[in-house]
Amino acid sequence: MRQIQSRPQQQQPVQESVRPSAHVPARAAAVAKQDVENEMLDRAAALWTTRRIRSFFLLLEQPSRTTQR
Secondary structure, X not given: OOOOOOOOOOOOOOOOOOOOOOXXXXXXHHXXXXXXXXXXXXXXXXXXXXHHHHHHHXXXXXXXXXXXX
């Protein structure tokens, strides 16, 4: 397994601007799009996991095929 090392993040001072910058709505739209994509990925992962679990239980329910010679 790979280990993730976390580095301490440095706090940068926030500068207040007199007028709002033009890219703020674009940033909000990008964040909203990323949230939608994350939600879709979560749903897909949950569906995939559910299907794997169902397949596993179906395999358990099948009668064992023991051949007698």
